[in-house]
Amino acid sequence: MKYFKNIWALSMAVSLFSACSTAPRVEPIAAEIKPKEEEQKQSSAPAELELKGIKGYESKVSWTQYKTGMQALEADDPLTAIYYLDLALGEIYTEKQADSLGLPDDSAYFSAMPKRILSSLESLYPRLINQSTELSIAIQNDYEDYETYETLDSFEETPLDSAEKVAIENFLDTMDLSRFSVNMVINERVMQEIHYLTVNARNFTEGSLSRKTALDSMIYEKLKEHNMPADLIYLAFVESGFKFRAYSRAKAAGVWQFIPGTGKRYGLPVDFWVDMRFNPEMATEAALKYLSDLYNEFGDWHLAMAAYNCGEGRIRRLVREAMAADPSLKKVSYWDLKLPRETMHYVPRILAATVIGHFPEQYSFKVEKQSLLPSDTVTVKDCIPLDKVGSSLGVSVNTIRDLNPELTRWCTPPNLKSYRMRVPKGSREKFLAAYEKMDKTQLVRWQQYKVQKGDNLGHISRLFGLKVSDIQAANNLRNTKLSIGQVLIIPMPAGANSPSKQKQIEKSSKPEERSPRFYVVRNGDNLSSISRRFGISSQNLIDWNDLQNNKIAVGQRLYLQEPLKNSDKKTQAVAANKVNVISVGSGYTVKDGDNLWDIARTHNVTVQQLIEWNPGINKKIYPGMKIKVAP
Numbered sequence: 001m002k003y004f005k006n007i008w009a010l011s012m013a014v015s016l017f018s019a020c021s022t023a024p025r026v027e028p029i030a031a032e033i034k035p036k037e038e039e040q041k042q043s044s045a046p047a048e049l050e051l052k053g054i055k056g057y058e059s060k061v062s063w064t065q066y067k068t069g070m071q072a073l074e075a076d077d078p079l080t081a082i083y084y085l086d087l088a089l090g091e092i093y094t095e096k097q098a099d100s101l102g103l104p105d106d107s108a109y110f111s112a113m114p115k116r117i118l119s120s121l122e123s124l125y126p127r128l129i130n131q132s133t134e135l136s137i138a139i140q141n142d143y144e145d146y147e148t149y150e151t152l153d154s155f156e157e158t159p160l161d162s163a164e165k166v167a168i169e170n171f172l173d174t175m176d177l178s179r180f181s182v183n184m185v186i187n188e189r190v191m192q193e194i195h196y197l198t199v200n201a202r203n204f205t206e207g208s209l210s211r212k213t214a215l216d217s218m219i220y221e222k223l224k225e226h227n228m229p230a231d232l233i234y235l236a237f238v239e240s241g242f243k244f245r246a247y248s249r250a251k252a253a254g255v256w257q258f259i260p261g262t263g264k265r266y267g268l269p270v271d272f273w274v275d276m277r278f279n280p281e282m283a284t285e286a287a288l289k290y291l292s293d294l295y296n297e298f299g300d301w302h303l304a305m306a307a308y309n310c311g312e313g314r315i316r317r318l319v320r321e322a323m324a325a326d327p328s329l330k331k332v333s334y335w336d337l338k339l340p341r342e343t344m345h346y347v348p349r350i351l352a353a354t355v356i357g358h359f360p361e362q363y364s365f366k367v368e369k370q371s372l373l374p375s376d377t378v379t380v381k382d383c384i385p386l387d388k389v390g391s392s393l394g395v396s397v398n399t400i401r402d403l404n405p406e407l408t409r410w411c412t413p414p415n416l417k418s419y420r421m422r423v424p425k426g427s428r429e430k431f432l433a434a435y436e437k438m439d440k441t442q443l444v445r446w447q448q449y450k451v452q453k454g455d456n457l458g459h460i461s462r463l464f465g466l467k468v469s470d471i472q473a474a475n476n477l478r479n480t481k482l483s484i485g486q487v488l489i490i491p492m493p494a495g496a497n498s499p500s501k502q503k504q505i506e507k508s509s510k511p512e513e514r515s516p517r518f519y520v521v522r523n524g525d526n527l528s529s530i531s532r533r534f535g536i537s538s539q540n541l542i543d544w545n546d547l548q549n550n551k552i553a554v555g556q557r558l559y560l561q562e563p564l565k566n567s568d569k570k571t572q573a574v575a576a577n578k579v580n581v582i583s584v585g586s587g588y589t590v591k592d593g594d595n596l597w598d599i600a601r602t603h604n605v606t607v608q609q610l611i612e613w614n615p616g617i618n619k620k621i622y623p624g625m626k627i628k629v630a631p
Helices: 007-022 036-043 061-074 078-098 104-141 162-174 188-200 202-225 230-240 260-265 280-298 301-310 312-325 341-358 386-393 397-403 428-437 457-464 468-474 499-506 527-534 538-545 566-576 596-602 607-613
Strands: 375-380 419-424 445-450 487-492 518-520 557-559 587-589 626-628
Touching: 061 078, 061 104, 078 104, 162 188, 188 202, 188 341, 202 230, 202 280, 202 341, 230 280, 230 301, 230 341, 260 280, 280 301, 280 312, 301 312, 301 341, 375 428, 386 397, 386 419, 386 428, 397 419, 445 457, 457 468, 457 487, 468 487, 527 538, 538 557, 596 607, 607 626
Parallel strands: none
Antiparallel strands: 375 419, 445 487, 518 557, 587 626
């Protein structure tokens, strides 16, 4: 089913994000700062009090997401809080649009909750104003595995002028409507959408027509098998522009933009390991079954397409109301109904795309032929990392991902007895030979974690570099509640960081026996990603490393634990043999991998002092260089 857009709510959230990301850094006036205890008390006020008397709200997905966000807020994790609050905001509108009964309790819930969520988001603003870079990158990283989906509603819509209207009409008058397999209606709404697709969304349309060529033979074949109109392919044009990994903020995914519930209903499993909505062949099969069911109910392809967009419950209710209002009506058409704005555009836009798809040259579109990577299939009975599959065949892991877009993790799903995977054409035997030789016990490991006092899923997920939903799915957790002593199964890719060994090091009784825990900043890193990866708060990273303006640089070495006292530093370096800096009187010889930041910290001086004591150093050093580390 197509995702729904809460224009008002999401625009409010987006404006909040924009304010956070563009606002200048300012120092708050001390009198305006609330004590942390008071702030937490205010933010964690139970929303149940506001929903008193409303029945059934506890079962709603948006409520669960909201509670998770508030738990993160109480745990002083504003980035996770804003992520789940934003999800809840989008989910509320999806639930509201899908609600076919319109019960009073539901109406009260849909009225109260957006205000509550927006209020919580606004309360986060003072705490996020100095984390704007972290916030924007964190939000971006949540979707880094999916294609950026530029929806058809994102372009400015300009009116159809009279001259262009005449030109469109003159061409449409020459068409033989019998060549279309879906009932073609030519009216002002359809002509406006032809103008929109050929003028306002021209690049989107041209790209979509090109991407269509990679999938049309498969889709047309399935439409023929189901004895359905071939022109239904243009519904996917409007839904996703034929992008395999299109993913909306409302969690609709794939070429046919199924939301999880409808996808599962039509045979598209969605779990921690796989999301079959991204498999174009299976998703097409599911979409045609869904459209067929809708057509069987409404007896009209236009109504079936509208129901695909806004839900069969709404169309069913509106048709029933129209028939009750005029008993003489024998049939209600799509054009008779007053629908949500998006659905009012939806069917005319599909018809417009159908006209353009049949006659791209009329609108000067250049359609470039594309094709899918040819593939063979192999069945694996082990959980195998995709990078191992790629390396065994001499191809990149991205090639394996492109061939298997439904695999959302680093490996094939371990919860299935076997999995049929696609590999490049002609490489099947080569992979099977490599697969036979692999040490299956070393492919993927599972980490056990015992819940300790003070733990929550947000902290544990950051500790292992996973998402809260990842751990929930791996352990079949219906909510975020944990018990002290509870053992969680943590899925870890081969070579991933495990916090268990580090915890043992940190428990060493003597400071000089502890090796300093460092992390070298890599390209793309930010404080937020590093803190999530190692389960350390951003503020601790700032404090332990004396970060100015919360900025880090590629190659910079960061302390991941509180540094030892200055008097212990030399002993620490010698004992652990981990710090590549050794003091030699007032001079120091630069070693491979050194930087001014590390040298300054080890010798208890500042970078600026090193520059002053070594004229011409200009912040650039190289192995073998001798520099002064004292006046």
